[in-house]
Amino acid sequence: MTQTRYYRTRSPEPEKEKTGGGGGTAMRVIVxxxxxxxxxxxxxxxSIIPCALFYFLQFYLKRNRDDPDDKNExxxxxxNPTTRSPSSEHLTELPGLTRSLSRALLSPRNSGPVSISARxxxxxxxGDSPYYMGLKRVKEDPYDELxxxxxxxxxGLAENxxxxxxxxxxxxxxxxxxxxxxxxxxxxxxxxxxxxFDGLMEFKVAVAGFMSQVMExxxxxxxxxxxxxxxxxxxxxxxxxxxxxxxxxFLVPTPYYPGFDRDVKWRTGVxxxxxxxxxxxxxxxxxxxxxxxxxxAKKRGLKVRGVIISNPSNPAGNLLNRETLYSLLDFAREKxxxxxxxxxxxxxxxxxxxxxxxxxxxxxxxxxxKRVHIVYGLSKDxxxxxxxxxxxxxxxxxVLAAARKLSRFSATSAPTQCLLISMLSxxxxxxxxxxxxxxxxxxxxxxxxxxxxxxxxxxxxxxxxFYCWADMSGFISSYSEKGEVELWDKLLNIGKVNVTxxxxxxxxxxxxxxxxxxxxxxxxxxxxxxxxxxxxxPVN
Amino acid sequence: xxxxxxxxxVGLSKVAVSKTHGEDSPYFAGWKAYDENPYHETSNxxxxxxxxxxxxxxxxxxxxxxxxxxxxxxxxxxxxxxFRENALFQDYHGLKSFRQAMASFMEQIRGGRAxxxxxxxxxxxxxxxxxxxxxxxxxxxxxxLLIPTPYYPGFDRDLRWRTGVNIVPIHCDxxxxxxxxxxxxxxxYQSAESMNLKVRGILITNPSNPLGATIQRSALEQILDFxxxxxxxxxxxxxxxxxxxxxxxxxxxxEILETRxxxxxERVHIVYSLSKDxxxxxxxxxxxxxxxxxxxxxxxxxxxxxxxxxxxxxxxxxxxxxxxxxxxxIKTNRERLSKRYDMIIKGLKKAGIECLKGxxxxxxxxxxxxxxxxxxxxxxxALWKVILNEVKLNISPGxxxxxxxxxxxxxxxxxxxxxxxxxxxxxxxxxxxxxxxN
Numbered sequence: 001m002t003q004t005r006y007y008r009t010r011s012p013e014p015e016k017e018k019t020g021g022g023g024g025t026a027m028r029v030i031v032x033x034x035x036x037x038x039x040x041x042x043x044x045x046x047s048i049i050p051c052a053l054f055y056f057l058q059f060y061l062k063r064n065r066d067d068p069d070d071k072n073e074x075x076x077x078x079x080n081p082t083t084r085s086p087s088s089e090h091l092t093e094l095p096g097l098t099r100s101l102s103r104a105l106l107s108p109r110n111s112g113p114v115s116i117s118a119r120x121x122x123x124x125x126x127g128d129s130p131y132y133m134g135l136k137r138v139k140e141d142p143y144d145e146l147x148x149x150x151x152x153x154x155x156g157l158a159e160n161x162x163x164x165x166x167x168x169x170x171x172x173x174x175x176x177x178x179x180x181x182x183x184x185x186x187x188x189x190x191x192x193x194x195x196x197f198d199g200l201m202e203f204k205v206a207v208a209g210f211m212s213q214v215m216e217x218x219x220x221x222x223x224x225x226x227x228x229x230x231x232x233x234x235x236x237x238x239x240x241x242x243x244x245x246x247x248x249x250f251l252v253p254t255p256y257y258p259g260f261d262r263d264v265k266w267r268t269g270v271x272x273x274x275x276x277x278x279x280x281x282x283x284x285x286x287x288x289x290x291x292x293x294x295x296x297a298k299k300r301g302l303k304v305r306g307v308i309i310s311n312p313s314n315p316a317g318n319l320l321n322r323e324t325l326y327s328l329l330d331f332a333r334e335k336x337x338x339x340x341x342x343x344x345x346x347x348x349x350x351x352x353x354x355x356x357x358x359x360x361x362x363x364x365x366x367x368x369x370k371r372v373h374i375v376y377g378l379s380k381d382x383x384x385x386x387x388x389x390x391x392x393x394x395x396x397x398x399v400l401a402a403a404r405k406l407s408r409f410s411a412t413s414a415p416t417q418c419l420l421i422s423m424l425s426x427x428x429x430x431x432x433x434x435x436x437x438x439x440x441x442x443x444x445x446x447x448x449x450x451x452x453x454x455x456x457x458x459x460x461x462x463x464x465x466f467y468c469w470a471d472m473s474g475f476i477s478s479y480s481e482k483g484e485v486e487l488w489d490k491l492l493n494i495g496k497v498n499v500t501x502x503x504x505x506x507x508x509x510x511x512x513x514x515x516x517x518x519x520x521x522x523x524x525x526x527x528x529x530x531x532x533x534x535x536x537x538p539v540n
Numbered sequence: 541x542x543x544x545x546x547x548x549x550v551g552l553s554k555v556a557v558s559k560t561h562g563e564d565s566p567y568f569a570g571w572k573a574y575d576e577n578p579y580h581e582t583s584n585x586x587x588x589x590x591x592x593x594x595x596x597x598x599x600x601x602x603x604x605x606x607x608x609x610x611x612x613x614x615x616x617x618x619x620x621x622x623f624r625e626n627a628l629f630q631d632y633h634g635l636k637s638f639r640q641a642m643a644s645f646m647e648q649i650r651g652g653r654a655x656x657x658x659x660x661x662x663x664x665x666x667x668x669x670x671x672x673x674x675x676x677x678x679x680x681x682x683x684x685l686l687i688p689t690p691y692y693p694g695f696d697r698d699l700r701w702r703t704g705v706n707i708v709p710i711h712c713d714x715x716x717x718x719x720x721x722x723x724x725x726x727x728x729y730q731s732a733e734s735m736n737l738k739v740r741g742i743l744i745t746n747p748s749n750p751l752g753a754t755i756q757r758s759a760l761e762q763i764l765d766f767x768x769x770x771x772x773x774x775x776x777x778x779x780x781x782x783x784x785x786x787x788x789x790x791x792x793x794x795e796i797l798e799t800r801x802x803x804x805x806e807r808v809h810i811v812y813s814l815s816k817d818x819x820x821x822x823x824x825x826x827x828x829x830x831x832x833x834x835x836x837x838x839x840x841x842x843x844x845x846x847x848x849x850x851x852x853x854x855x856x857x858x859x860x861x862x863x864x865x866x867x868x869x870i871k872t873n874r875e876r877l878s879k880r881y882d883m884i885i886k887g888l889k890k891a892g893i894e895c896l897k898g899x900x901x902x903x904x905x906x907x908x909x910x911x912x913x914x915x916x917x918x919x920x921x922a923l924w925k926v927i928l929n930e931v932k933l934n935i936s937p938g939x940x941x942x943x944x945x946x947x948x949x950x951x952x953x954x955x956x957x958x959x960x961x962x963x964x965x966x967x968x969x970x971x972x973x974x975x976x977x978n
C-alpha cells in the first residue's frame with residue numbers, strides 16, 4: 001500500500017517495493033560486514049560491534065514502548081511498506097524507531113496510544129513540502145494593500161480572481177431566486193431531499209453546455225455521460241479507483257500539478273510513473289518518452305493502466321495539438337490502456353492557439369472511446385473553487401456506472417447546483433464572462449512575463465492556465481533541488497512571495513518555478529517584481 | 541468490406557467491477573420498483589409507496605420560512621464582503637462560522653450536556669463520506685470493524701468498498717430488544733480473530749438504524765470499556781441524534797466521555813450530518829468530530845476529496861447560528877416525529893402488528909415473524925416481495941440489515957405526508973385481514 005508522502009521526492013520513478021522483514025535483515029548483514037568488504041579485515045569485531053550497537057538501540061527503544069499497541073502496528077502494515085522516500089527507508093528497517101516517532105505525534109493525553117492505519121500514519125509527519133508550506137505561510141500572513149502591505153503575496157495558488165466581480169454581480173442580482181426558485185415558487189422541498197448523487201440532470205445539461213461554450217463549440221458534450229463530483233479532486237481520484245488496482249500505475253508527464261500525488265495515489269494505492277519532459281522541447285509531451293517509460297515499467301513488473309495528461313498543462317501551460325492527441329490515442333490503443341485528459345483549464349487559454357479537447361478527437365472513433373475519460377470543473381474557468389463542482393466525462397458505460405455509484409462519497413450540493421443552473425443558463429452572462437476573463441488573463445500574463453524578463457528571468461510561452469513557468473536556474477546557488485529549494489525559501493521568507501518550486505511538480509531540471517498570476521491585481525505586479533529583485537543574486 | 545478485428549477490451553479495476561456497492565440487494569431493488577411506479581396522491585394512487593427511504597420531510601415548512609425571512613443566507617447582496625471569499629474558499633478547514641454553528645447545534649441537540657469544540661469538527665460532503673473517511677483512517681485493507689446487527693445496509697458499501705476493510709457483525713437479537721451486550725462484542729472479536737482479521741474499531745449507530753431506539757447509558761459504558769480493553773477505536777454515528785422523540789432519552793458518547801473526564805477519549809470519533817435531523821440530504825453536509833488530534837488532522841486533509849460547497853456552508857451557518865430558529869426547529873421536529881411515530885404504531889397495532897419499542901429516528905422496526913412460513917431468510921424475502929408487489933409498499937427486509945432473526949422489517953414514516961401514511965396503513969390493514977381470512 002502506498003504510503004502518503006507530503007514531503008517531496010525527486011526520483012523520476014516510484015520507489016521500489018521493500019519487504020519490511022527482508023530490509024531489516026539486510027541492514028543487519030551489511031553493517032557488520034562492511035569492514036570485511038572494504039578489505040580491512042576485522043570480521044569478528046566488525047560484525048560484533050555494529051550488531052551490538054544495533055541491538056542495543058533496538059533494546060533501548062523497546063524499553064520505551066507500549067507492547068500490545070506496537071505489536072498491532074507492526075502487524076497492521078502486513079503489506080509491504082512500499083514507496084517510502086529514500087530518507088525514510090531506514091525507518092522501516094528499525095521498527096522501534098518508527099514507533100517512538102509516531103507516538104510522539106499522538107495527542108498529549110498519553111493513555112494507551114490507539115493506532116491509526118498504516119496508509120495514513122506516514123502523512124501525519126509530512127505537510128512540509130514547499131507547496132503546502134507556502135500556502136500555509138500565505139494564510140498566516142496574507143498580503144493586503146492597505147491592511148498588511150508587508151504580508152506574503154500569493155503566486156502559488158491557481159485561483160482566478162480576475163473576473164470574480166462579474167460572477168459576484170450576477171449573484172447579487174439573481175442568487176436568491178436561483179437557489180430556491182428557479183422561476184418556480186420558493187421551495188426547499190425541491191432541493192432538500194436526496195438527489196441523484198451524480199448530479200441533477202438539469203445541472204448536467206447546463207454544465208455540458210458550458211463545457212461546449214468554453215471550448216468554442218468545437219465539440220458537444222452529452223449530459224448523460226457526465227458524473228458530477230465535489231470538485232475535480234475527487235473526479236481524478238474516482239477515475240484512479242476505477243481504472244487501476246492497488247499497485248498498478250499511471251504514466252504522468254512531468255512537470256505536473258502537485259495535487260496529483262494526493263489525488264491519484266493516496267487512498268488508491270496506485271503509482272505514478274514520471275515521464276520527464278524537457279526544456280529543450282519546451283516541456284512538450286513526447287510519445288517516445290511515454291513509450292520508454294511504459295517499457296521500463298513493464299520490465300519492473302509494474303502494470304500501467306493509463307496515461308494522465310493535462311491540457312492545458314500545469315505548470316508549463318502547453319496545449320496539446322491535434323497531432324499529439326492522435327498519437328497519444330494510438331499509443332493508448334497499442335498498449336490497451338486508458339487516457340485521462342484533465343481539461344480543467346480549457347476555458348483559460350492564452351494567446352490564439354487552438355484548444356482541442358480529447359472529446360473532439362474521439363468524436364469519430366467509436367472503438368477507442370471507451371479508453372478516454374475527461375476531467376473538468378468550474379473551479380478555474382468560472383472562478384468558483386469553493387462551490388465544489390467537478391466533472392467526469394466518459395464514453396465508457398462501465399466507468400460511468402461505477403463512477404456514478406462512487407460519486408456518493410463526493411457529491412455536489414443541491415442548492416449550489418440550482419444556483420449554477422441559473423447562472424450557466426444565462427448565456428449572455430456566460431459569453432460576457434468568457435470574453436472578459438480571457439482579456440484579463442491575457443493582460444495579466446503579459447505584464448507578469450514582461451516584469452520577469454526585465455530581471456533576466458525567461459519563461460516558456462504559455463498557451464493556457466494561470467501560470468508563468470519560469471527558468472530561474474541562473475539564480476540558484478547550486479544546480480540541484482537543494483539550490484532550488486533554497487531560492488524558494490528566500491523568495492518566501494525574505495521576498496515574501498509564495499511561488500511553487502519545480503521540484504514540487506517533479507520537474508527533472510532544477511531551477512524552474514511556477515508563478516500564478518490570476519490571484520494578482522495590476523497594482524501587485526510591480527511590488528512582486530521589486531520583492532523578487534531584492535532576493536536575486538545571480539550566480540554567474 | 542471492413543474486417544472485424546476484435547478489440548481487446550480496456551480493463552477496469554477490481555473496485556469498479558466489484559459488487560460491494562450492494563445495489564443488487566433487495567434494499568435497493570425495492571427502490572427501483574418504487575422509481576418505476578411511484579405513488580402519487582392524485583396522479584398515481586395505486587403506485588408503490590416508498591417506506592424504505594429514511595428521509596425527513598416533516599419539517600420543511602420551518603426551513604422554508606427561515607429562508608424566506610432571511611435573504612442574507614441565500615445571497616451575498618451588493619457589496620457584501622462575503623461573496624468573493626466564499627466563492628474562492630476551498631480551505632479544508634471549512635468556514636469557521638459554519639463549524640461554530642455546527643458545534644453549537646450539536647450541543648443544543650444534546651441539551652447542553654456535552655460540549656463540542658469547533659476546531660475538532662471536520663466537514664465532509666455527507667455522513668456517507670464521513671464514515672468512509674474514518675474507515676480509511678482507522679483501518680487498513682483486510683482489517684475489520686465490528687458492527688452490531690441489525691445495521692444500516694449502506695455500511696456494507698460505505699465502509700468496505702474502496703477501503704478493503706471487513707465488517708464483522710456483533711449479533712443482537714430480540715430476546716433483549718436487540719441491545720448490545722459484552723458477550724456479543726467479545727464473540728464478534730473472537731470471530732474476527734479466528735478469521736485472522738485485525739479488529740481496528742467498533743462502530744455503533746446511536747440512535748440505531750434500523751431499530752429506531754437509543755442505546756442505553758449502561759450499554760454505552762460497556763461499549764467504551766470494551767474498546768479501551770481491546771485498544772481499538774469507537775465510532776459513534778449519531779446522525780439521528782436530533783430525531784429523538786424526547787430530548788432526555790438520547791445519551792451521546794460525548795456525555796459518557798465528559799463524565800469520565802475525557803479519559804480514553806482519543807479513541808472516540810463521532811459522525812454527524814444534517815441529512816436526517818434537518819431533512820437536508822441534498823445539501824451534502826456531514827461531519828467527523830474526533831477527540832484524537834492525529835485523526836482530526838488527517839481527516840481534514842482527506843476531506844479534500846469531499847468538501848462541502850462554501851455556498852452551502854454560508855447558507856447553513858446563517859441558519860444554524862440563529863438560536864431562535866434552531867431551538868424552535870429541534871423542538872418542533874421532535875414533536876412532529878413523535879406524533880408520526882405514534883400514528884404508525886397505532887395503525888400497525890390495529891392491523892395486529894407489533895413493533896420494537898422505539899424512541900427515535902425516522903422509522904420503526906416491525907415484527908412480521910408470525911407471518912413467515914418458515915423462520916428463514918428465504919421466507920422473509922418471499923414475504924417482502926409480496927408486500928412490494930401486491931401491497932405496493934417498499935419496506936426494508938431485516939436480512940438486508942444483517943438481522944440474525946428473520947421476519948423483522950424497517951418501515952420509514954417521515955418521508956411522506958400524513959395522508960400518504962394513512963393510505964399505507966390502510967393497505968397494511970387490508971393485507972393483514974386477507975392473511976387472517978386465508
